[in-house]
Amino acid sequence: MTDTLTLLPGATTAVGIRILGPVEVHGNGAVHRPRGPKVRKLLALLAVRAHDIVDVDTLVEELWDGAAPASAVSTVRTHVYHLRQELSQELGLPDMHGVISTEATGYSLRPAPGMLDVEEFTRLYGQGRAALHAGSYDVALDRLDAALALWRGRTLADVARGRVLAAHATRIEELQSRANELRIEAAMRLGRHRELVPELHRLIAIDPLNEWLHARLIDALHRSGRRGEALRAFHQVRHVLAEELGLEPCEDLVRLQRHILSGAAAS
Incomplete structure (x- = not known):
């Protein structure tokens, strides 16, 4: 996978995975909503833990909320297969194994820079915070405005949150609140x-x-x-x-x- 697949804030032709609102996949100018609540939940969990390995036990716990059937592990494999197929079709990538990798204990989402909206938000937020602390208030305001513009509603708005997803969503939404505070501070300074x-x-x-x-x-x-x-x-x-x-x-x-x-x- 190359770094040319980037999510550009505000661009309708962006290629990327978005969780700052309803879970969506954007590719070739179209917006796709992954089919099935468990497939969406799987993508959400991999996205909030991007670049980390999410073990199968965690996936089973989150997908079935502690009431997993005997076939849960094999069903997770099936959901991963279907998710790869959907993302390959929507993002125009022939092989999704480089994006959703299979590891010894689970799976890992490894998006290119700018492909995942929450990572882009965190990057812009960090730049805005650094600029504010350096006294570059106009730069800070620009970066924080761009970061906040990536939000389309409540994090994972169309996903039922279990224990793991709820904790990650709370963390992400705390960052949104802090970004709003820093933006206000920069604007006041200006x-x-x-x-x-x-x-x-x-x-x-x-x-x-x-x-x-x-x-x-x-x-x-x-x-x-x-x-x-x-x-x-x-x-x-x-x-x-x-x-x-x-x-x-x-x-x-x-x-x-x-x-x-x-x-x-x-x-």
């Missing part, structure tokens, strides 16, 4: 406070108990000259925290409220 307000409202609607997001919204409103709205946003989050968790706002939120009430100019 003075894009007004642009951030709608985005922060959207993220808070998804994660209403995230105090960090609420603090950034209050700060962005204040820095945009919307002092009254900033104070209302503080009172809203205080109410949500009290109602849902019986907690008072964190020190970061309280400090922002005091800063606004003191009449200090946003800096």
Whole structure:
């Protein structure tokens, strides 16, 4: 397999495997959804463990959720065969054994660079984080925007998650949350406070108990000259925290409220 098979963000003719949303295979300008819930689950498990060997016992546990039939091992082999056939057809590769390799204890997905969306996301996220720490805020924003653009919904949206997949999906979604935070920080550093307000409202609607997001919204409103709205946003989050968790706002939120009430100019 050559490195010319790359997944290009936003390109409809990309060749690749995508799990940041429903599980899809993209090739030759078409989108293919692997047939059968167990085949999709098999591909998902190999993808979240890309380049590692996933042993047969783990595959059996995940595919049958602890209630495997006596024929489970041979059925796994059959599912791997069908998955190779599907991917070969969709990606236009004559031999998928180099992409899904058979190992002594199981199987391993070995995608080319850029072929797997979660790997591309992790690469861009790492570049964005490094640029932010180096003070290159415009570069950081560009890389993090590109990373987040790869998401099409909830990780493995059309796959029933067992114990193993659930743990990996949680890890990947934590990285998405962190990428959003770093993107917001880069945009704030570039003075894009007004642009951030709608985005922060959207993220808070998804994660209403995230105090960090609420603090950034209050700060962005204040820095945009919307002092009254900033104070209302503080009172809203205080109410949500009290109602849902019986907690008072964190020190970061309280400090922002005091800063606004003191009449200090946003800096």
